Amino acid sequence: MMPREAEIAIIGAGIVGLCAALELARDGAEVVVLDDAARHAGTVANAGSLHVQMQSRFIRMYPDQVPGLERSLPLYVAAARRWAELEAELGTGFELKASGGLMVAETPESYEFLARKCERENRLGLTVEMLGRAELARIAPYLGEAVIGAEFCAEEGKLNPLLANQAVRRALLAVGGLLLPESRVARIERDGAAWLLHHAGGTLRAGRVVIAAGAGTGALLAPLGLDVPTVAEPLHMNVTEATAPLIGHLVQHAERMITLKQLAAGQCVIGGGWPARLAGAEQHPTVEASSLIGNLRLASHIVPRLARLRLIRTWAGVNTTCDGQNILGEAPGLPGLFLAVPGDAGYTLGPLVGRLAAAALQGRDGGFDIAPFSAARFRAAA
Amino acid sequence: MPPDMHLTWHDADGVARAVAFRAGQSVAAALTSAGIREMRATRRGLDGEGRGLFCGMGVCQDCLVELDGTPNTRACMAKATPGLVVRHQPFPGVARLPAGPVPIPDDTPPPAPEAVDLLVLGGGAAGLSAAIAARRCGLDVLVVEERAALGGQYYKQPSPGLDAPPLDAQHAQGAALAAQAESSGARILRGAELWGAFEPDRIAVFDGARTRLLAPRALIVASGAYERPHVVPGWTLPGVMTTGAAQTLWRSHRVLPGRRVLVAGNGPLNMQVACELAEGGATLVAVAEAAPGPATRLKDAIAMAVADPALATKGARYLAMLARRHVPLRHGTVLTRIARSPDGALRVTLRGAWGEGVHETDAVLLGYGFLPSQETLRALGAECVFDAARGQFVPRRDDAMMTSVPGLYAIGDCAGLGGAPAAREEGVIAALAAAERLGRTVPAAIAAEGDAARRRLARHRRFQAALWRLFAAPRTGLALADPGTVVCRCEEVTKGEIDAALADGAPPLGEVKRRTRCGMGRCQGRYCAPLLAEHLAETQGRPLDDRALFAPRAPVKPIAIADIVALAETP
Incomplete structure (x- = not known):
């Protein structure tokens, strides 16, 4: 039966919504999670990179966001640790491995750029170091000759999101959380001190609500008078056939759009933020020829042995972008509505952001000052 | 020799x-x-x-x-x-260093696609017929065929280089059609891999040396069909293959699938192949046909004979030949289980109204009908509908074989399993329509051939309709699988694992895939997804619409990254 009332409703069964629900349900709250399974959100399409160091792509693309990125840096360290804790807590392996991450440079200029970034990150408390060609040849012999050096971050790594998502989902169901996977919320309406969620299967009245709807968050808040400029960014991913251990680290590039890693079962996952195309709300996002070719051309340049592997599948998912930073805490002027939208590398941040949102809802200190991440910043800008 | x-x-x-x-x-x-x-x-x-x-x-x-x-x-x-x-091949394989030069990345976009009037995807009965007709209308035509030999799965030509005469009239007809296509002036890419269908005017093909991006002004998809899986315990064992695979071994390579052969399935191909292999020297252990015997459906048998006496006679000849060779032909009989016997043979269980029997054989041929290869059509956005009678997704087409996407035509078995004679007529009709669409004046003599093709197509369709009424049999879907039976061959996902996922919240197909990995493998879900979609429709009441299957995406089939990035410059 469709529930009509809930103590807490969570919009979005992505990694953020599931983790927030898990925290709240573990504390005894009655939690209902609503989701639109038909739409390709970030979590179901995510490839499982755990990002910790600042991604140079964002530094280059959005230089005005650098102060925000630097402020968020401690959260990424904590988020990667939270993932490891979560795997241990749930007792289900999700192939998480802190393999370390390499951000590679091909020119002296980009090596210098990374060296400056490395120094700044060290000052901010991150354990990172620069590696030259000789050290790379020892720890990452799979890299092509074009790579002259890299910034190494030991805390980066990878996991299998297919396993992780299911583990969290099952844990939530086990502690009594209710999941309505095909119940897309179309509209939120105030009802006294509570909120009405009009969804595909009816209407749910909830005392408090967590909005963890990724790119869909802005559209839910706009009718309530709050402008949160979340944007859906459709991205392209590739996976190869399985091969013997080849790529030991999470590999990124100082200048170009690439992420490379190898899953536990041997497949290599190639991504890096190449664009896909939204074909319409009810359609699957579409893979573009130029992204597919460009992404693979770059991948086989960085790791030449990839060229001999077959591409098995490509897929597209929707990433959420806003201003690069988390959107967290009670929505200004909307008491009882809590926001939980992670910043860049949202899947990495997911369990931590879910936990911080749950703490905010319970009025607890989650261990981080989330005031800078309030949606109030969009009001001030407007 | x-x-x-x-x-x-x-x-x-x-x-x-x-x-x-x-x-x-x-x-x-x-x-x-x-x-x-x-x-x-x-x-x-x-x-x-x-x-x-x-x-x-x-x-x-x-x-x-x-x-x-x-x-x-x-x-x-x-x-x-x-x-x-x-x-x-052990699991996993080992990636070797690339032999050629390492590709140099640059930020230049891929080269502009190569223009062509008409691109025909598939060099079988439908595609070759379309190419020939289009050439006669003066179109610039490019045919892309994955195999070294033209003719497709119906004509199954001897593999190039095999020193063997044609086996029969079917072989000779195929050879004639291929020769006609080759002399038509159509450019033919053999051994070429279609790997990406991004837009109707952006098709990526690896020609054996380079990837070529093609921009056709009209596109005819003639990608044929593949066998519907028969999911029973043991269907993945080595020695168990499709009837089509065995027919290719024999007709294209002159190799028998085994000394002792058991054929089980639904439809006339099984009897044809049984006869061919028996002629070739194999011992036919049994032929099991799921449909009841023709004597129980005389009306349909007569309708079939009226629509095409020659083809109906051919069918009768197969029955007579099996009887002459004392091959046990069991109607109303389904293969339910395959196991390995201690002496290495395959032990096959057949079940019918007559009871249950076990046979030992070296090879098992499964031929439970076909599924249209419509992944390219779906990738290009052609609307597909579910044909409940035949249990297949088929593209919606107009009278000129055009899909819901302007300029994109679907012909032959990929559009709904009409058989090779119908495929040839559809090829002519689509080619003439494409020529008119591209502003060519179709000569009167050729237009008349189009009219004749339409008349013959109507007759072929009457024949096919009667044939499939005669051979109608319930589809077993996943009903014969045990919990331990593999449903997804590539990722080795069992029926039990799928049932467990379905019992946990009745998830849609995409979620079943993410939870179990069913359909994530090399074949792109071609075998498991249609069965699973039908299963979800039955058990969860889900609609069998365009979204009932997995999202169709590149690559069409797995292809080496080196081949994708080896881009040809526009000539």
């Missing part, structure tokens, strides 16, 4: 042996001829056995071997050559 060429086979234990083959044969044919059935290991090793030849046509991706150091190569699509080193 004894074969005098050899390749070297290394089995799972690394033991090497010489395998003789005839010029023109595939690696799979050579191995089968030598009695080698298991070609690769799997990740999970369920059933305690690996895999071998299954579809025989490059679709299932099960007959993978390491070929001269290149892992995971399809034995059915590779030609045997003297001195070739073929190894049993």
Whole structure:
């Protein structure tokens, strides 16, 4: 039966919504999670990179966001640790491995750029170091000759999101959380001190609500008078056939759009933020020829042995972008509505952001000052 | 004349042996001829056995071997050559260093696509007929065919280089059609891999050396069909293959699938192949047909004979030939289980109203009908609808064979399994429509042929309708699978694992895939997804619409990254 009332409703069964629900349900709250399974959100399409160091792509693309990125840096360290804790807590392996991450440079200029970034990150408390060609040849012999050096971050790594998502989902169901996977919320309406969620299967009245709807968050808040400029960014991913251990680290590039890693079962996952195309709300996002070719051309340049592997599948998912930073805490002027939208590398941040949102809802200190991440910043800008 | 060429086979234990083959044969044919059935290991090793030849046509991706150091190569699509080193494929394979120069990345976009009036995807009965007709209308035509030989799965021409005369009229007709296509002035890319259908005017094809981006002004998809899976315990065992795979072994390579052969399925192809293999010297253990005998459906048998007396006579001849050879033909009988017997043979259980029987055989041929290869059509956005009677998704088409996408035509079996005679007529009709659409004046004589093609098509369709009423049988879907039976061959996902996922919140197909990995493998879900979609429709009431299957995406089939990035410049 469709529930009509809930103590807490969570919009979005992505990694953020599931983790927030898990925290709240573990504390005894009655939690209902609503989701639109038909739409390709970030979590179901995510490839499982755990990002910790600042991604140079964002530094280059959005230089005005650098102060925000630097402020968020401690959260990424904590988020990667939270993932490891979560795997241990749930007792289900999700192939998480802190393999370390390499951000590679091909020119002296980009090596210098990374060296400056490395120094700044060290000052901010991150354990990172620069590696030259000789050290790379020892720890990452799979890299092509074009790579002259890299910034190494030991805390980066990878996991299998297919396993992780299911583990969290099952844990939530086990502690009594209710999941309505095909119940897309179309509209939120105030009802006294509570909120009405009009969804595909009816209407749910909830005392408090967590909005963890990724790119869909802005559209839910706009009718309530709050402008949160979340944007859906459709991205392209590739996976190869399985091969013997080849790529030991999470590999990124100082200048170009690439992420490379190898899953536990041997497949290599190639991504890096190449664009896909939204074909319409009810359609699957579409893979573009130029992204597919460009992404693979770059991948086989960085790791030449990839060229001999077959591409098995490509897929597209929707990433959420806003201003690069988390959107967290009670929505200004909307008491009882809590926001939980992670910043860049949202899947990495997911369990931590879910936990911080749950703490905010319970009025607890989650261990981080989330005031800078309030949606109030969009009001001030407007 | 004894074969005098050899390749070297290394089995799972690394033991090497010489395998003789005839010029023109595939690696799979050579191995089968030598009695080698298991070609690769799997990740999970369920059933305690690996895999071998299954579809025989490059679709299932099960007959993978390491070929001269290149892992995971399809034995059915590779030609045997003297001195070739073929190894049993362990899991996973090992990526070798690329042989050629390392690609240089640059930020320049891919080269502009190559323009062509008409691109025909598929060189079978439908595609060749379309290419010939389009050339006669003066169109610039490019045909892309995955195999070295033209003719497709109906005409199954002898593999190029095989010194063997045509077996029968069907072979001769195919040879004539291929010769006509070759002399038509159409450019034909053989051994070319279509790997990406991004837009109707952006098609990516690897021609054996380079990837070419093609921008056709009209596109005809003639991608044929592949066998509907028959999911029973043991259907993944080496030695179990599709009826089509066995027919290719015999007609294209002159190799029998085994000394003793059991054929089980639904439809006339099974009887034809049983006769061909018996003629070729195989011992037919039994032929099991799911439909009841024709005597119980006389009305449909008569309607079929009226629509096409020649084809109906051909069918009757097959029945007579099986009877003459004392091959047990059991109607109303379904294969329910395959197991390995202690002496290495396959032990097959057949079940019918008459009871249950067990047979021992060397090879099992499964031919439970076909599924249209519509992944390219779906990728290009052609609207597909579910044909409940035949249990297949088919593109919606107008009278000129055009899909819901302007300028995109679908002909032959990929558009709904009409058989080769209908496919040829559809090719003519679509080609003339494409020519008119591109502003060509179709000469009166050719237009008249179009009218004749329409009349003949109507008759072929009457024949097909009666044929499939005669052969109508319930689809068993997943009902014969045990909990331990593999449903997704590539990722080795069992029926029990799928049931467990379905019991947990009745998830849609995409979520079943993410939870179980069903459909995530090399064949792109071609075998498991249609069955699973129908299962979800029955058990969860989900609509069988465009979104009932997985999102169709590149690559169409797995392809080496080196081949994708080896971009040709626009000529």
